[in-house]
Amino acid sequence: MSDLPGIVVTGVSGRMGRMLAEVITASGKARLAGAVVRSGHDWIGRDLGTCFGTAPMGVTVTDDPLTAFAGAKAVIDFTTPAATLAFAKIAAQARCVHVIGTTGFEKEQIEALAPASRHCAQIRAGNMSLGVNLLTVLTRKVAEALDAEWDVEIVEAHHNRKVDAPSGTALMLGEAAAAGRGISLEENRESGRDGITGARKPGAIGFSSIRGGDIVGEHDVIFATAGERIVLRHIATDRAIFARGALKAALWGLDRKPGQYDMMDVLGL
Ligand SMILES: NC(=O)C1=CN([C@@H]2O[C@H](COP(=O)(O)OP(=O)(O)OC[C@H]3O[C@@H](n4cnc5c(N)ncnc54)[C@H](OP(=O)(O)O)[C@@H]3O)[C@@H](O)[C@H]2O)C=CC1
Numbered sequence: 025m026s027d028l029p030g031i032v033v034t035g036v037s038g039r040m041g042r043m044l045a046e047v048i049t050a051s052g053k054a055r056l057a058g059a060v061v062r063s064g065h066d067w068i069g070r071d072l073g074t075c076f077g078t079a080p081m082g083v084t085v086t087d088d089p090l091t092a093f094a095g096a097k098a099v100i101d102f103t104t105p106a107a108t109l110a111f112a113k114i115a116a117q118a119r120c121v122h123v124i125g126t127t128g129f130e131k132e133q134i135e136a137l138a139p140a141s142r143h144c145a146q147i148r149a150g151n152m153s154l155g156v157n158l159l160t161v162l163t164r165k166v167a168e169a170l171d172a173e174w175d176v177e178i179v180e181a182h183h184n185r186k187v188d189a190p191s192g193t194a195l196m197l198g199e200a201a202a203a204g205r206g207i208s209l210e211e212n213r214e215s216g217r218d219g220i221t222g223a224r225k226p227g228a229i230g231f232s233s234i235r236g237g238d239i240v241g242e243h244d245v246i247f248a249t250a251g252e253r254i255v256l257r258h259i260a261t262d263r264a265i266f267a268r269g270a271l272k273a274a275l276w277g278l279d280r281k282p283g284q285y286d287m288m289d290v291l292g293l
Pocket residue numbers: 034035036037038039040041060061062063065102103104107124125126127128149150151152153192266
């Protein structure tokens with residue numbers, strides 16, 4: 025076995041799970057130490073490469089996260105909010121860095137992640153790409169410079185299998201705009217307009233979601249006022265950007281004390 029730090033991927037049968045397994049294996053910076061799927065999945069007990077239809081990878085798929093995490097330094101988790109809450113407790117038990125890419129959490133679920141971070145570094149972000157995290161910084165700066173005469177609208181587009189809206193990225197961008205303005209997103213958020221909605225509430229931060237085909241992820245932050253508009257845009261064309269960011273986060277987390285972190289910490293932004 026190599027000396028490279030071992031990383032487990034949860035939800036390895038998913039779109040991001042497979043991408044993560046491939047990026048870790050090819051990285052030369054870490055080794056894939058485990059591959060976790062849900063109980064009853066027909067990949068359990070098989071070599072991961074065989075499941076992917078590629079050459080054997082030397083990693084047997086399991087539905088036993090505790091044993092997998094105990095043999096690793098970090099876990100990268102892009103699954104569902106409920107699964108991530110369960111994995112957070114197990115990562116804490118195993119003292120594994122827990123990188124969380126999952127989105128769609130309720131406020132209470134985010135709060136419920138905190139106790140586990142007393143025992144391990146927990147790094148969570150709605151988007152792990154360098155580009156989106158830079159866009160977040162830009163959004164905050166632009167919002168700081170403009171007054172509430174400028175309406176803020178966030179438009180996101182994703183593939184037709186995505187289950188949560190607005191996207192985690194859109195919410196990150198909304199939080200950044202709200203922070204720049206010195207207001208609370210929760211109190212000023214406006215999404216899902218339909219029917220006779222009345223005029224736009226002054227100062228609101230609006231969200232719109234498009235779902236279609238195989239769109240990887242696109243985000244526009246629009247600042248609109250009388251006579252002009254600023255549009256900040258990020259377009260993802262390859263899920264590898266999220267996987268590379270998550271791997272960077274996992275390696276960064278190895279030297280951190282227990283606690284909650286995000287990609288801004290990892291990237292030093
Ligand atoms: N932060 C970021 O940069 C990014 C975040 N995401 C987020 O990551 C999440 C996953 O996205 P994506 O890969 O497209 O979704 P998928 O639905 O393709 O993958 C999710 C995987 O999680 C598995 N899973 C669910 N529950 C469990 C469990 N209890 N134990 C083990 N595995 C489980 C699912 O298995 P099964 O099918 O058997 O239920 C599935 O394989 C989403 O929340 C998405 O928004 C996505 C891209 C980037």
